[in-house]
Amino acid sequence: MDVNSSITDRPFPGEVHPTAGGGILVTKLDEVINWARSNSLWPLVFGTSCCAIEMMSTAAAKYDWSRFGFEVARATPRQADVIIIAGTIVNKMAPVLKRLYDQMPDPKYVIAMGACATSGGPFFYNTYSVVKGADHVIPVDVYVAGCPPRPEALLHALITLQEKIKNGTR
């Protein structure tokens, strides 16, 4: 999907007209709200297998997702905006994932990171315990390929999510 649009190319969705002693802002409220939301997405601390290691790497100094507004990883779903499903979801974990998602306040976003969260991945065949894709449990906004995906791929997914929010498609 091509998420690039004229809105996301601009740093701020609106025009500032300078006047003596201040300025006048011309914009649309929806766009400003989306702009604010997209630049401050707080992820939930959630990882069920090796993808979580790559997610931690993405958060750490070398890749540093705080450059894009993701630094405040929350340990409670009640303060989180986005859940990155970093790992395999098994049948026993599915109700827990659903509960976490339900406890997150709106607006909330979901990234399925890696093959397991996307489709069950290496556990698609001949496995009694694995959910074949996290989207059987909760709706997913962005899927990331890889097993596990590199930090660059996760960053791309996070930026893709930001663009989806900014241009109002999510």
Added chain:
Amino acid sequence: MNPEELKKQLGALLPSTTFEEGGEWVTIAIDPAGWAETARQLRSTGGLDFDYLFCVTAVDWKTHFTMVYHLTSIVHRHTLVVKIKLNRENPEIATVADIWRTAEFHEREAYDLMGVVFIGHPDLRRLFMTDDWQGWPLRKDYEDPVNMIKL
């Protein structure tokens, strides 16, 4: 104790036992009958003192099961692997939960996923699967049309 000394003492303690070669550790193959008594001896015989059971494994070979017990001695720093062949139709073996307490959970896991019955176990219930689960999911011939997509 080095492996040769360990083999010598085990040979004296268990005359009918056979040693398997090629592994990292000293490996013996024994019969399920008398396993509880042998285990007790391995733990309490001076010089052996296998006071730590660090792994219990059940292997499905399709024709039979093999139970694998990894024992080590904290005192002497030697390790022993015990392999016991079980028949596949009625896999039963004496528990060692009263000798090594850690076996209580290890044996529950082997029971849960492979269906090996441990005679004398104090609390032989399913561990990971739900209590009403039917079948033994890690057996090679396990079928689950609801959750499993066969390739």
